[in-house]
Amino acid sequence: MADKKNDKKMVEQITSMEVDFAQWYTDIVKKAELADYSSVKGCMIIRPYGYGIWENIQHDLDARFKRLGHENVYMPMFIPESLLQREKDHVEGFAPECAWVTFGGENRLTERLAVRPTSETLFCEHYKKIIQSYRDLPKLYNQWCNVVRWEKTTRPFLRTAEFLWQEGHTMHETEEEAREETLKMLKCYEDFYRDTLAIPAVVGRKTEKEKFAGAIETYTIEPMMHNGVALQGGTSHYFGDGFTKAFDITFTDRENKIRYPHQTSWGVSTRMIGAIIMTHGDDNGLILPPAIAPIQVALIPIAQHKEGVLEAAGALRDKLAEKFRVKLDDSDYSTGWKFSQYEMKGVPVRLEFGPRDIENNCCVLVSRVTREKTVVSLDNIVDEVEAALKRVHDELYQRALDNLKNRTHNALNYQEFLDIAEKQSGFIRAMWCGDTECEEKLKDVTGGVKSRCIPFEEEQLSDTCVCCGKPAKHMVVWGRQY
RNA sequence: CUGGGUGUGGCGCAGUUGGGAGCGCGCUACCUUGGGGUGGUAGAGGCCGCAAGUUCAAGUCUUGUCACUCAGACCA
Numbered sequence: 144m145a146d147k148k149n150d151k152k153m154v155e156q157i158t159s160m161e162v163d164f165a166q167w168y169t170d171i172v173k174k175a176e177l178a179d180y181s182s183v184k185g186c187m188i189i190r191p192y193g194y195g196i197w198e199n200i201q202h203d204l205d206a207r208f209k210r211l212g213h214e215n216v217y218m219p220m221f222i223p224e225s226l227l228q229r230e231k232d233h234v235e236g237f238a239p240e241c242a243w244v245t246f247g248g249e250n251r252l253t254e255r256l257a258v259r260p261t262s263e264t265l266f267c268e269h270y271k272k273i274i275q276s277y278r279d280l281p282k283l284y285n286q287w288c289n290v291v292r293w294e295k296t297t298r299p300f301l302r303t304a305e306f307l308w309q310e311g312h313t314m315h316e317t318e319e320e321a322r323e324e325t326l327k328m329l330k331c332y333e334d335f336y337r338d339t340l341a342i343p344a345v346v347g348r349k350t351e352k353e354k355f356a357g358a359i360e361t362y363t364i365e366p367m368m369h370n371g372v373a374l375q376g377g378t379s380h381y382f383g384d385g386f387t388k389a390f391d392i393t394f395t396d397r398e399n400k401i402r403y404p405h406q407t408s409w410g411v412s413t414r415m416i417g418a419i420i421m422t423h424g425d426d427n428g429l430i431l432p433p434a435i436a437p438i439q440v441a442l443i444p445i446a447q448h449k450e451g452v453l454e455a456a457g458a459l460r461d462k463l464a465e466k467f468r469v470k471l472d473d474s475d476y477s478t479g480w481k482f483s484q485y486e487m488k489g490v491p492v493r494l495e496f497g498p499r500d501i502e503n504n505c506c507v508l509v510s511r512v513t514r515e516k517t518v519v520s521l522d523n524i525v526d527e528v529e530a531a532l533k534r535v536h537d538e539l540y541q542r543a544l545d546n547l548k549n550r551t552h553n554a555l556n557y558q559e560f561l562d563i564a565e566k567q568s569g570f571i572r573a574m575w576c577g578d579t580e581c582e583e584k585l586k587d588v589t590g591g592v593k594s595r596c597i598p599f600e601e602e603q604l605s606d607t608c609v610c611c612g613k614p615a616k617h618m619v620v621w622g623r624q625y
Numbered sequence: 626c627u628g629g630g631u632g633u634g635g636c637g638c639a640g641u642u643g644g645g646a647g648c649g650c651g652c653u654a655c656c657u658u659g660g661g662g663u664g665g666u667a668g669a670g671g672c673c674g675c676a677a678g679u680u681c682a683a684g685u686c687u688u689g690u691c692a693c694u695c696a697g698a699c700c701a
Contacts (some may be wrong), residue, residue, distance in 0.1 A: 165695070165696090168695090168697090169695095173636095177686080178692095180693090184693075232697075232701080233701080235701080236700095236701030237701065238638090239699090239700090239701090240699095240701085260701090270662090292700085292701095294699090294700070295626070295698085295699065295700085296695095296696095296697090296698090296699085296700090299686065310698085353701090354701080355701055356701035358701090359700080361701095390643075443660090445659060445660050446659045446660085447659095448658090448659095448660090449659085475658090476662085477658065477662065477663055478658090478659075478660060478662095478663095479660085479661040479662045479663080480661085480662040480663090481661090481662085482661050482662080483661065483662050484662080486661095495660060497660065498659075499660085500660095507660075516660095559640090590697090591697090591698095593701075604700080624700095
């Protein structure tokens with residue numbers, strides 16, 4: 144049973160999301176010690192707790208990539224301007240937000256260097272050297288690195304001038320194989336979001352207007368934040384042979400013919416941490432999906448100065464540590480302070496352990512999601528904790544899925560679209576003729592509702608475009624985005 | 626880029642007609658503390674964003690500048 148007086152105090156520390164979602168978000172980032180601002184605009188300091196989340200994400204994803212046959216490499220962080228300019232669409236897309244290096248020490252460089260905003264060009268330059276024969280294909284490379292994009296508006300994790308990510312860049316013998324890779328990696332992201340982050344999402348294909356610079360197809364995973372706003376959670380691109388032609392990457396095929404390989408790229412970034420915060424968090428702070436929580440179990444000793452309490456708690460910690468990331472907090476902060484602290488930091492499961500429990504061979508288990516306290520026996524404590532963590536994951540996923548469903552609305556005509564865009568938050572499903580003009584018009588009249596994607600799971604809501612009334616080609620999911 | 630807001634101990638803020646730089650939290654030491662931010666005593670800590678100007682005197686007035694932040698626009 145939650146104490147009212149105490150609830151009030153918590154709210155004083157963290158702005159309620161109903162009052163001001165943006166402020167709530169910033170409060171969580173700071174109070175949960177995920178990140179801090181730095182002296183360079185748009186660049187953040189990812190603090191140990193936030194970085195710990197990133198490390199767990201990396202670890203999980205990296206294993207998935209490797210199971211699918213990918214290898215990690217590291218490319219330089221500087222791109223000569225001439226190299227960036229090789230592919231026309233690409234440079235037009237990125238040049239406006241590049242950071243440029245013009246000096247090396249005291250000397251002006253003869254050619255300025257872009258700090259990588261993405262590494263397609265670097266990979267292509269390298270691939271040109273190492274791909275000669277069909278026997279050299281496929282090349283399945285990935286790199287974990289930082290990139291820089293000089294953004295005008297920045298927010299911690301969601302949009303920062305420098306961010307951490309992974310970018311996969313692959314080369315294939317045939318179009319079919321490359322297209323298959325593109326979808327395979329999107330599926331990989333989808334699985335990761337669902338099974339590791341407990342975040343449901345809409346997956347599909349970007350419209351022509353929203354595609355990546357230089358891509359033939361861009362696929363995307365679009366989770367919905369708690370307030371109904373979308374976040375582009377990851378993308379997977381099929382490039383065809385556009386870049387390979389621009390970079391003159393060729394190989395000799397099985398019939399001794401010179402051909403261009405087909406290319407893909409795909410990436411996810413530290414933005415996912417923003418997605419975790421905004422999907423799962425509540426007014427008491429962060430809630431972390433157990434799979435990536437730096438601390439899965441917070442063990443709080445009660446009356447720790449009493450004889451034997453810390454020793455018993457230490458033994459319990461050691462037992463749990465064989466299977467979980469557990470922290471025994473024996474600092475001299477008060478128990479109440481500790482409870483609040485670990486809730487704020489989103490630790491999925493808390494154990495309270497004191498003299499009474501020692502006597503009864505049990506401890507008190509508290510879920511971060513429900514905050515319900517249950518007494519569990521120490522005999523099967525590992526199983527109990529494991530089950531509790533699984534429940535947290537499932538509850539988080541279900542809660543987010545309910546939110547996604549509840550905030551998704553169908554619009555059958557223009558007026559309905561406008562009404563929903565104005566009065567509701569969330570996704571709008573509506574038919575579309577395929578013209579960019581209609582996309583732009585809808586965005587303008589609604590003040591920012593854009594096409595998220597053409598989902599894989601389409602439904603024929605009606606026969607005509609919601610905007611112009613011409614025959615519809617696709618169902619599109621629309622929404623505002625971060 | 627456009628518009629709004631804010632710059633004062635680590636954080637959050639107050640500072641009246643221009644004249645003593647303060648409060649809360651946190652921090653340090655000691656004591657206290659049994660199940661939701663425990664209570665007490667003592668203490669440390671400040672180029673008032675930066676620059677110029679007005680004045681006998683500027684945290685306060687003027688001008689400029691920089692930074693951060695929020696909302697838009699932009700975001701391959």
